[in-house]
Amino acid sequence: MARYGMALDYKSCINCRACESACKAENGVLPGRDNYRIWVGQKEIEGQFPKLSISSLTYQPSQCQHCDNAPCQQVCPTNATYYDENGVVRVNPEQCILCTYCINACPYDARYIDDRTVTVDKCNFCSDTRLANGETTTACQATCPTKVRTFGDLDDPNSDISKLLEKREYKQIKEHLGTKPKLFYLL
Amino acid sequence: MNLSIKNLITFKKTPLNLLVAVIGALLLAAFVAGAVMYFLHGHHAFNVTRQHPWGLLIAMYVFFVVSSTGLCIISSIGHVFGVKEFQQIGKRAIAGAIITILSGFAVIALEIGHPITMLIYNVLTPGLTSAIWWMGTLYGIYLCFILLEFFFLTIKVDHKWSKIFGIGGLLAGLAAHSNLGAVFGFLISRPTANGVFYPVYFILSAMITGCYLIYIIYGFKYRNNYPDHLKAMFLKLNKILGMLLGILIFFEAWKILTALYGTMPERAETIMYAVTSPNFLIGELLLGMLIPFFIILFTNGQAIKPMVYASLTGMIGIFFMRYDLVHDTLVYPMTMLKRSEYQLPPTLLHYFPSPTEMMIGFGGIGITILGLYVAEKVFNLDPDPEH
């Protein structure tokens, strides 16, 4: 069985946020301030005009890290949050009681309340939409102008993502928490 | 037991009784109104956000179950551990424990999005690694035990069974309550909450809350005019409370110092924010700890009437402890990156409860007042004569 992850060549990100609108359109995420599965983070630039630090302003596209050791999954009282057999961390809205404990527990701010189902929602690598239709890319990856994202099977040594991670160094976010995230930020 | 309607609606129309009646009625009305708002607008009626998903209702739930556990623990001093002076408060304390936890459940039922789903999937697909699952399940067991305990104390008096269920209730309550602490303690993403502190602190603060509530309940019932057997109990309670407050202050001091030491990012900033806020300084520290503590300290534990009033400030302090527990845990955002060009860089989060949250949260106190009143009317909560 596959084990899905995503590599992000984040230095290519131009902060156009196409991924956000593609994600919303693909997965029917409602408009609204708090309603988003993915986002692009940026720091406030350092320095004073015209001496500004270019390196202080990088764009960090982000979403659920699909941790192998997911705090959100551990804290769920009804196992509504579960690991899919392909390693994708998912929420079953049937079982979700909306205690929002998982939102508190997620170190990445990757979860929010979906007003359609009134349950907790998050990125699921387009499991219900694209993957279910047999596609092999996520909406955010496919639409990206500078091709930041590479989604694929970490267990398949011939997948593009495996080849990338073999060659390139990467960093992960808050890995000191022991979450074992499956998003890899290529350096 | 006296279940007649007449008995239920007649009470002495003293100014204090009337005041409490009016406050109770208003709070109950607020709860109902808040519930209606919630059913109309769902979570949008609350000021909770994606970054700050818990708010006043969680704080009030904790407040109620801490009260319940506290009353259970204090009552157990008498009828579980056999300390004579405390045996007389057993029934009333257990009644209070039942009523406060039901108030808590009423509040949390309006916070949890799908309480019915919870009842089903708690059983079908239990999340055994979830502190909420353990807390909820143990509190369910706890409620059963103290209900039975109360049954064998008042309706079908049987000291053997009341003691058995008393012990069961105490153990379940302690377990449930420390698990409630663990709900926060297990949050690896929140460095100020993560760790051993909260599960232990919760038991400690529950005991303190129990003491305060005993003062208030008996202070109200006896209008500060106590028979000797109660005075003896209060003098002991003073000592216990003094010691507990001392320990709490000691705990808090070290929690703060260790969090600030070395200025670890996130953790130190959060605690700095927490301890410099008026909520902490006035609410938790002054009202919740120092006033009662110093009264006990300076009167050598002899003051009873002042302690009744100090317990009122104490309970306000306890409320702020619960409120800050939730807010301070969540105040540091999980990402400090801007998500859009046009926003200020993220800072510590702002949260203030919405009117609906206040109506439901504080309205829960109305349920407690009503419950205590009904319990007083229906049951004989004073010691049995042969005792």
Added chain:
Amino acid sequence: MKVEISRRRFLQGSVALTVAGGVSMTPASVLASAAKVEDIGKTKIVATLCEMCVNKCAVYAHVKNGIIKKLDPNPYFPKSRNMLCPRGNSGLASIYDEDRLKYPLIRDGEKGSGKFRRATWDEAYAYIGEKLTKILDEEKDNRSTVAFCAGEGMAEHTFKNFYTGFGSAHFLNHASLCLATTVSGYSLTIGGYGQSDLENANYVIMAGANRAEAIVTPDTMDFFKRTKGRGAKLVTVDPRFTNTAAKSDKWLGINVGTDLAFVLALTYVVLKEGIYNKDFVEKHFNDFETYKNHVISNGYTPEWAEKITGINADDIYEVARDFMKHAPQSIYYQGRRTTWSKNDFQLRRAQAIFSALGGGIDIKGGICFGKKIPMEGHEVPSPIYDQSEPRIDSTEAAVVGGSGTWVGFRNKVLEGRAEYPIRALFNYKHNPMQNMPNSKKTEEFLKKLDLVVTIDTMPSDTVMLSDVILPECTYLERTDPAKVYGGIEPAIVQRNKVVDPMYESKPIIDIMRGLTEKISKPLFEITKKYDEEVQDAIKEDGEEATYEEFDLTLAFKQTQEELNHHAVSKHPGAAESLHEKGVFYPNMDKWFKKINVNEYEYYPESEKAYSVRNGKFKTPSGKIECNLSSLTKRGIDAMPTWKKEYEMVIPDGQFRFVTGRHAQFTQSGTANNKMLLDLVPTNYLWINKRVAARMGIKFGDELEVASSVGKTRIKAYPTEKIGLDTVFFIHGFGNYSEELTLAHNNGGRDSNIIEDSIEPMHGATCLHDTIVEIRKV
């Protein structure tokens, strides 16, 4: 059908090039409507092209039960490189925008009152016909009394066929508000605007161009995969710190409007130090010595430029030397929306010459000219009307081209200086109320006209000031003319209809067909009345034969599908490929390859058209033109020269205003898009943080921005990304139209405050020459 070239049109030469010429040997499969509602529940995928901006990216539309569910990138188009930006994704909110124009409307109240009555298409056509014949009768068939303007788009040409047949001298479009200066600056200097080969360039100066936000394909996608130490060095020169600046190796925060001094100083360094590409200069430069002497004798030193530009002399030396070190794979990027200030044309000339000094022209990694794929033309009548007068705006600048000087034209009419009255305007999807500076004047101009006919999809500010509104369907509801995109990797593309037009909207070709059928004959009657040449011709050839030349309906006889099929009829399989994939280029089936999950190869390296000129550039001398002495008699400097008047003094407490783009919006066209507003709800004024603090302005404060021509209100965004004396906000917001429920009064409107001055070469607008005051409200 074959239209004979008449004597008359032969005289007129090739004014009208134009597509089409109906052939109906088309296979039914190709002609079949792409929008047929498929079996319920099944998803149908239609290949089409985006129209949310000018790039025309290839799209796959997923249709279920007749509703478009999702737009995805279509990988086949080499230019769009398998991607869709946020606007491309938000096309869904464009077709399903509830505020869309739904049926024809005729004004029913004062102009500007917003009162319209619903009309049938026939009523609307009849109304236009009536008004037009009256106007032309009164103006004695001076066709130029009716002006035509159009927004950029694949079907602009269809509308232009109407203009050509109509015989007016006045066509106006975005060029003079956008890229006129850079296109001509590069063309007159190196023989073409070209395409920067950002897939292979090693050193790029982007000045004022903001490719991370103002996305241009394939530049944006090719380049930002290679910046940040991954092959390409980027120097961004911009008065604000853009997303492009964030991707660069060096960012130079230049004073607004002083880029020419910067380029001249770069040129000075390489000439003085002799580090230019001597071989290239010797072979390909015309009048090099004159230019060299000009630059050196004028003392355009980095030290001199430092005082004007605010950029350290050391940085200028470094950039000049680095540029030449990496040459010829070095590019001074052309830029696109370059209407900034008075010296703009000269600035583009200086950039082109500087780029050429490195030899990076018509070479891999430099500015390339690329190839086209031939398509079949389609002739349409382009009659000559003897009573038709020449353009009125040609006096407003040195060289006024076929798309005019919009501001020059408008102002001349308003100031009563026009040689004859301008009485009507046909407007296709253009929004001069928003895109031209000084809205007050535009409003006055539109109100002054007797007839304004606007064809559009949305009730824009201009639509609201029109007399007749004809609702076009959106790009997802129509097939547009197939078009070739030349370049290093050329391709023909075609927008295919995805679903049937909603409401009563129609594609432009249907509108033109309906309108011309109604008005062609009556208009010819006017010509007959006043045009002696026509009267003679009728005597000679008979009325029917003469009318054939003036028959406006001929250009719109065929369907768009038929026209497209004919246009690619010389390429086997092209029509099918355009229908199925939206894209065609020779050998596509052989060459198109998937490289990895994200990327595709379109042409093998050896087939890419990097070098096509064979040492002969498309300039009068066949060389890089340093010295255009022919321009001096029109009052234009023959060589880029810095003038004292270019140095604008910004009074204390005031600011110089600049405008621009974010990746989430295309000017005013997307201002009502729900999905995009979800990403960025409104525009904000960038003001320096320290200045804002001094003025007591905090984030989100409501400000009034005022200039000599008007004011607007906008929220504040204090940031260090902009200089102390500059303010900025993006264009397209603060719409007047109440029919745009989301865009109405949302944010600041730059067209209210920008002063309407034009530069001397093409009469292009100076969008960055306005001084503003700011106060908190």
